[in-house]
Amino acid sequence: MAISPEIDFDIKNLTSFKIGGKINEVFFPENLNEFEQILNENKNIKVFGNLSNTLVSTHGFDGKIVLTTKMNSSSIDGDKVIADAGVKGPKLAQDVCEAGLSGLEFMIGFPGSIGGEVFMNASANNQAISDYLLGVTCYSPIHGLLRYSKAEMAFDYRTSRCQSEDLIVLQAEFQLLPKDKSQIKAQMDENLTFRKLHQPSLALPNCGSIFKNPPGNSAGRLLDSVGAKELSVGGVRVWENHANFIVSNDNGTSTDVLELMYLMYKKVKDRYNIELEPEIRFLGGKDKRENELWQILNKK
Numbered sequence: 001m002a003i004s005p006e007i008d009f010d011i012k013n014l015t016s017f018k019i020g021g022k023i024n025e026v027f028f029p030e031n032l033n034e035f036e037q038i039l040n041e042n043k044n045i046k047v048f049g050n051l052s053n054t055l056v057s058t059h060g061f062d063g064k065i066v067l068t069t070k071m072n073s074s075s076i077d078g079d080k081v082i083a084d085a086g087v088k089g090p091k092l093a094q095d096v097c098e099a100g101l102s103g104l105e106f107m108i109g110f111p112g113s114i115g116g117e118v119f120m121n122a123s124a125n126n127q128a129i130s131d132y133l134l135g136v137t138c139y140s141p142i143h144g145l146l147r148y149s150k151a152e153m154a155f156d157y158r159t160s161r162c163q164s165e166d167l168i169v170l171q172a173e174f175q176l177l178p179k180d181k182s183q184i185k186a187q188m189d190e191n192l193t194f195r196k197l198h199q200p201s202l203a204l205p206n207c208g209s210i211f212k213n214p215p216g217n218s219a220g221r222l223l224d225s226v227g228a229k230e231l232s233v234g235g236v237r238v239w240e241n242h243a244n245f246i247v248s249n250d251n252g253t254s255t256d257v258l259e260l261m262y263l264m265y266k267k268v269k270d271r272y273n274i275e276l277e278p279e280i281r282f283l284g285g286k287d288k289r290e291n292e293l294w295q296i297l298n299k300k
């Protein structure tokens with residue numbers, strides 16, 4: 001039996017930016033079988049997790065997407081951990097801490113899903129998701145289910161094999177390090193304290209770092225040096241404590257964000273001849289101005 005999507009689903013409140021419009025069809029699989037069935041029946045459908053690194057257009061998206069938020073099973077067996085794509089990073093970090101396993105402490109402070117973190121090779125506080133990964137079960141629109149070892153995943157700064165081959169992450173398997181719970185907890189507390197000083201909390205809607213760090217440089221420092229912290233457009237502004245974050249008030253739109261990103265990009269390009277690349281993803285396509293801006297910003 002076909003699995004029914006939500007129709008004309010207003011996605012705004014599911015995004016960490018609190019920006020977005022209506023999506024034609026949104027599927028919410030609850031387990032791996034449902035997920036695989038949806039992927040088989042809707043080839044090349046787009047998949048998202050916790051929408052903490054994605055700007056969704058206020059004008060919405062004409063098409064189908066999957067959200068993995070209900071795919072949240074995980075299991076721990078000795079030092080091995082298996083997590084479905086939709087498991088939230090902070091929850092998994094706490095669960096493995098309770099089991100006395102170290103290696104995922106970095107996940108405590110930001111709201112990604114395991115699928116999104118594998119796709120982006122998420123990292124923080126000197127740890128990356130790839131560090132303790134054994135393998136990933138993926139879905140390829142051409143080959144169906146495949147399992148890749150960590151070595152085969154082609155992890156690099158904010159990228160993985162998923163990006164070059166349109167692979168969907170279904171499940172990830174880790175082998176973690178047994179450690180004293182109190183030490184793991186202390187590391188997580190330290191990570192949270194660091195974050196409070198350097199990144200906006202989700203009470204100020206945001207999408208994480210806007211641009212990737214150029215090789216050997218820091219996007220935040222470059223942006224700061226060109227006065228980006230003074231910039232704002234409509235309902236969004238550059239965060240006053242770190243120039244690589246955009247925060248939104250209740251009225252911020254996706255066009256505001258893209259216009260502001262363009263101003264930030266242009267200032268750095270004009271001063272240093274460096275073209276910053278977006279770290280965030282964009283889901284849209286219905287608005288001409290937004291498409292123009294995204295095309296300038298996203299050269300790939």
Ligand SMILES: Cc1cc2nc3c(=O)[nH]c(=O)nc-3n(C[C@H](O)[C@H](O)[C@H](O)COP(=O)(O)OP(=O)(O)OC[C@H]3O[C@@H](n4cnc5c(N)ncnc54)[C@H](O)[C@@H]3O)c2cc1C
Pocket residue numbers: 016046047048049050051052053054068085109110111112113114115116117118119120121122123124162167168169170199200201202206207208209281
């Ligand atoms: C306050 C804040 C702080 C942050 N700090 C950090 C940080 O320190 N380090 C860091 O790395 N990131 C950080 N981020 C960014 C973000 O949380 C990560 O990039 C995270 O990995 C995104 O996960 P997600 O599930 O929200 O992805 P989404 O935004 O849902 O998707 C992001 C991309 O991943 C793809 N994707 C999602 N799920 C799957 C799947 N199952 N299979 C294939 N592709 C998939 C989507 O198609 C999209 O291209 C931060 C974000 C916020 C809001």
